[in-house]
Amino acid sequence: MAEKILVADDEKHIAEGLQMLLADEGYEVDTATDGTAAWKLAQDGEYGVVLADLRMPEVDGLELFSRMRKAGIASEMIIITGEGSVESAKEAMRQGAYDYLEKPLKIDRLKELIPKALEKFQVKQANRQLEQRLSNLTRFGDLIGQSEEMKSIYGMIEAAAPTGASIMIVGESGTGKELVARAIHDKSNRAKGPFIAINCAAFPREILENELFGHEKGAFTGAINEKQGCFELADGGTLFLDEVAEMEPDIQVKFLRALEQRSFRRLGGKKEISVDIRVVSATNKHINKAIDEGKLREDLFHRLAVIPLFLPPLRDRRGDVRLLAESFLRRFAEENGKKHLKSFAPEALEFINAYRWPGNVRELKNALERAVIFARGEQITLTDLRAHELIMSEDREIRIPVGTSLQQVERTLVLKTFSFTEGDHHRAATMLGIEEEELRNRLNMLVAGEVAVAS
Ligand SMILES: Nc1ncnc2c1ncn2[C@@H]1O[C@H](COP(=O)(O)OP(=O)(O)OP(=O)(O)O)[C@@H](O)[C@H]1O
Ligand SMILES: [Mg+2]
Structure with missing residues (x-):
């Protein structure tokens, strides 16, 4: 690709002269004979170098330079100055312009400057791209992580998301399974469709069935209106089944049937409703164990885990x-x-x-x-x-073995009280009958590890 240069000078013969000369050197050159036109070109052009006259009506060379910098345009700038304005050109250099050339222009110096300025531009561009690539690798959607493990997860999401295949995410609690499920949805061609999440562990059997499949009016006592279930709501999008191993076996059967036929009936309904959904599921259970124990049906597992994705624990x-x-x-x-x-x-x-x-x-x-x-x-x-x-500690009682020092008892009591109030300094201090300031001091000493805590 030819290296592009923009020449901006209100003296048309200079602009054209420079264009010819630089084109002879093998560069691709555009010209502008006023600053406004130059700014227009510079904004979307990928010019390696912009050569601009300091004095131009309306938008002069300095203004052009400052607009480019503000807009984050990386082109290197060489200022062309007439006699008597060298100071302004030097000022521009202090602000990051590459160099300046005085009129009358010395061709040799120009030929020497241009390749150097272009080289600087290219190095800057390459660094920028590298930085961008690196920063892209530290995140993926809302997922943050730059380890090889996470990069490989990003790669798998990228590859699997557009396929529409069922994906099962397996990982310990808090490893980011739900974020991964969302990333899969966002990278799929269903991204504009709904993302419906349902936690199978959150509902008792009947309610889960109702949540999944919905019901017709009058299906059971209290079913005053019809209700759409997650299956219908996710039509055209992604259904995320969280904690799938917690689903009762008979619902698993129903669910599997719905997946295979791509249609289902609402509770109390006769009509088959067809849906187009992609299912992503998640579990923090050991799959083999869940299958062996009869918790997760093997046929459903195979249907859901066409692509299994293992999220490693943070450690x-x-x-x-x-x-x-x-x-x-x-x-x-x-x-x-x-x-x-x-x-x-x-x-x-x-x-x-x-x-x-x-x-x-x-x-x-x-x-x-x-x-x-x-x-x-x-x-x-x-x-x-x-x-x-300390606050997270669930233990609300203190066991004090005989032989514990008073000092230790006191410290333990302070901690447990603070924990009991969920970190409310005021309440804890009141309960302990001390000033808040005193409580803070004691806590600081404790958590700084200066003293051992009895349990
Ligand atoms: N890689 C990550 N980058 C940024 N935030 C993350 C990442 N992984 C998890 N989180 C955050 O940690 C919290 C737990 O993540 P998430 O709910 O996805 O975990 P989970 O694997 O579904 O856990 P559980 O099995 O308990 O449901 C969320 O607030 C999520 O935003
Ligand atoms: Mg979760």
Whole structure:
């Protein structure tokens, strides 16, 4: 591809002269004889270099340069100046213009400058593209992650989404199964259709059936109106069946039949309703075990898991932990009006990296949301992070073995009370009969690990 150059000079003979000369050198050259026309061209042209006269009516060379910079146009700029305006040209260079040429133009210098400026442009472009590619790899839809494991998941989603095949996502709780399901929908040719999610564990048997298939008016006592189920609602889109192994076996049979025939009947209905849906399902169960135990019908499993997708737990993709922590920090700092909170104290980062995160991304996300709320300084400290751990503790009682020191009892009581009030300093202080300030001091000492906690 020829390297493109734009020449802007209100002296037409100069513009044309330069065009001829540069075309002879093998460049593709456009010209403009005023700044407005030059700006129009520069906006969508992929010019490596823009050569512009400093003095032009309306939009002069400097203005053109500043507009280009503001619009993020990367072309290198060479200013052409007449006598007496070298200072302005130098100022433009300080602001990032590549160089300047004085009139009368010296051809040798021009021939020397152009390839250098073009080279700089190309290097910048290449870096930009690389950066873009890298940043693309750290995210995929709403999924964040740059580990090899996640990149391979992105690749599988990309490949599988448009096919319409049933996909079963298998992974521990909090690994992002629902986000993956949404990404599959968004990357499929059903993206404009509905995405309907239903959690099979959330409903008792009869209600789940009703939620899935809907009912006709009068199908059962209380069925005053007809109701569309998820099957119908998802028509033309994606049905996401969460916790699919929790579905009762007889509903599994019905569900399988509906999938295979692509049609079903509402409860109490006679009419077959045809639908066009894509099913994505998810489970955090060991599939083989669920099948062996008779929880998940094998025929349904094969129908749902045409493409199985295994989401690894966070502890097996350590490379993502820091990236996730940083992006959650940014997000929650913004949401909580704490934009000054930008980083982690070294011990906090150490903790984040070393902790196992049994609740996976969800636990990390919650920990950060709370830490941001607790944080008072410019950095997230270990104290801020551990505060969440204490609060999460479910144990509301203290067992005190004989032989425990009073000091230990006191500390434990403080922690458990704080935990009981879900981190409400005021309430906890009131319950303990101490000042809030006093409570804060004690908590800070405790979570900083200065003292051991009895349990
Ligand atoms: N890779 C990721 N990038 C950003 N956020 C994520 C990622 N994975 C999970 N999350 C966030 O973590 C939380 C849990 O994710 P999600 O609900 O998809 O998990 P899940 O695997 O469906 O869990 P469960 O089995 O408990 O339903 C959500 O708030 C989600 O936005
Ligand atoms: Mg889920």
